[in-house]
Amino acid sequence: SVPGSARRDWKPVADAVREEYLWAWRQYVERALGADHIKPISGGRGDFFVEGHSVGLSLVEAVDTLWLMEADAEVARAVQWIVDDLDFDIDAPFQVFETNIRMVGGLAAAYHCTGDQRLLERAKDVADRLLPAFTQSPTGLPYRYVNLATGAVSDPETNIVEIGTYIAEFGVLSQWTGDNRYYDLAKRAMRVAYDKRTELGLLPHDINAETGQWRNRQATIGPPGDSYYEYLWDGYRLFGDPELKQWYDTLTDAILSKQAERHDGLLWFPQVDAFTGEVLSREQSVLAGFYAGLLAESGHVVEGRAYHDAFNLVQDRFGVIPTFVDYSTMTATRVDNALRPEFADSALMLWSATGDEVFRERAHTHFENMVATSKTTYGFASLTDVTAKPPSQEDTCPGYWWSEQMKYYWLLFSDTPRLDYRDNYLSTEANLLRGARR
Ligand SMILES: O=C1NC[C@H](CO)[C@@H](O)[C@@H]1O
Numbered sequence: 001s002v003p004g005s006a007r008r009d010w011k012p013v014a015d016a017v018r019e020e021y022l023w024a025w026r027q028y029v030e031r032a033l034g035a036d037h038i039k040p041i042s043g044g045r046g047d048f049f050v051e052g053h054s055v056g057l058s059l060v061e062a063v064d065t066l067w068l069m070e071a072d073a074e075v076a077r078a079v080q081w082i083v084d085d086l087d088f089d090i091d092a093p094f095q096v097f098e099t100n101i102r103m104v105g106g107l108a109a110a111y112h113c114t115g116d117q118r119l120l121e122r123a124k125d126v127a128d129r130l131l132p133a134f135t136q137s138p139t140g141l142p143y144r145y146v147n148l149a150t151g152a153v154s155d156p157e158t159n160i161v162e163i164g165t166y167i168a169e170f171g172v173l174s175q176w177t178g179d180n181r182y183y184d185l186a187k188r189a190m191r192v193a194y195d196k197r198t199e200l201g202l203l204p205h206d207i208n209a210e211t212g213q214w215r216n217r218q219a220t221i222g223p224p225g226d227s228y229y230e231y232l233w234d235g236y237r238l239f240g241d242p243e244l245k246q247w248y249d250t251l252t253d254a255i256l257s258k259q260a261e262r263h264d265g266l267l268w269f270p271q272v273d274a275f276t277g278e279v280l281s282r283e284q285s286v287l288a289g290f291y292a293g294l295l296a297e298s299g300h301v302v303e304g305r306a307y308h309d310a311f312n313l314v315q316d317r318f319g320v321i322p323t324f325v326d327y328s329t330m331t332a333t334r335v336d337n338a339l340r341p342e343f344a345d346s347a348l349m350l351w352s353a354t355g356d357e358v359f360r361e362r363a364h365t366h367f368e369n370m371v372a373t374s375k376t377t378y379g380f381a382s383l384t385d386v387t388a389k390p391p392s393q394e395d396t397c398p399g400y401w402w403s404e405q406m407k408y409y410w411l412l413f414s415d416t417p418r419l420d421y422r423d424n425y426l427s428t429e430a431n432l433l434r435g436a437r438r
Pocket residue numbers: 227287340341342400404428429430
């Protein structure tokens with residue numbers, strides 16, 4: 001790490017992050033309180049899960065971020081809305097994966113930060129409404145959708161992300177309520193996929209929840225493979241389960257030996273055929289950038305650094321990382337970017353693992369470029385073309401913006417007393433489930 005004298009004073013950057021965030025929060029409260037999304041260009045309201053049935057997504061995603069920023073009046077306002085107006089008894093199909101990482105996770109994090117028991121009750125309420133997706137499944141792999149009011153399940157054509165990204169949120173619910181059902185259902189689904197790994201030790205990414213059959217041959221560490229691997233490690237980190245670590249290590253060793261590739265001196269992870277190892281595509285999703293942080297925190301620091309170096313070259317080249325780049329030609333094959341947080345996510349993880357200032361510098365560039373390209377009338381907008389001059393915006397702000405990159409920047413630059421920097425856990429949606437210091 002850098003000697004103290006050379007260490008930059010990051011407080012002005014932390015202040016700027018907090019100022020931008022509280023400005024955006026005021027626009028949301030004034031114009032879209034209770035809506036899943038604010039429309040940042042028009043100031044309108046938008047639904048995420050189900051048209052006409054907002055569940056206050058951006059507000060739920062914001063609570064722990066506001067708390068970490070010591071914006072306690074804003075926290076109280078958000079909690080009041082949740083207690084008074086959030087009702088999950090909605091006769092419509094909700095996507096199980098997205099509802100878990102955003103709503104169960106957001107409410108669980110809000111409870112962890114504030115200690116308000118009513119928030120744990122809400123987290124349990126919505127999690128209980130998701131359970132039929134698991135208990136109705138003949139394989140234990142959850143269906144993709146469940147009706148929150150009737151428990152009717154639908155769509156078995158799923159993937160390893162949507163069957164395998166529950167153990168962090170379900171595991172803390174089991175810990176905090178004493179009911180092991182949540183943990184056991186989440187782990188069982190992960191085991192089913194792991195036990196179907198190929199001879200090469202790789203996993204295809206699409207699977208049928210009713211038959212347990214793989215639906216494709218391609219393996220990826222990007223979507224929809226990414227958070228399955230992330231949650232194997234996270235489940236071990238949070239709950240000490242040695243089986244999860246063994247599954248993670250087995251799959252990660254296979255990925256590093258059969259799904260990693262050096263190109264122009266940089267480390268990349270192509271999509272490969274899980275059964276033969278043949279390279280199928282050298283496109284890299286911006287979402288795959290999380291993997292640099294996961295490798296670093298799980299003991300593969302050299303590879304984690306190298307993968308972040310690769311994405312940093314893309315950030316330097318484009319300013320804002322395109323949704324897909326082909327690393328063999330360094331061209332953008334999809335030029336949009338929906339305010340994706342992964343580069344900042346892994347910068348925080350790598351800074352935590354190494355103490356190396358370079359990761360704060362890279363995250364600072366990510367913050368500055370986001371403000372310069374996404375800030376608009378009533379908030380921050382997703383980009384439709386990062387290569388346009390100036391980059392073009394669309395009238396949407398995703399819920400994860402309220403939970404992810406602004407929190408990563410704040411934790412990187414503020415040294416807030418509200419976080420135990422030595423022992424904490426952020427979920428794949430950056431929900432703080434361990435390490436709040438009240
Ligand atoms: O794991 C996730 N995947 C997609 C979103 C961010 O790109 C977000 O919901 C979360 O980080």
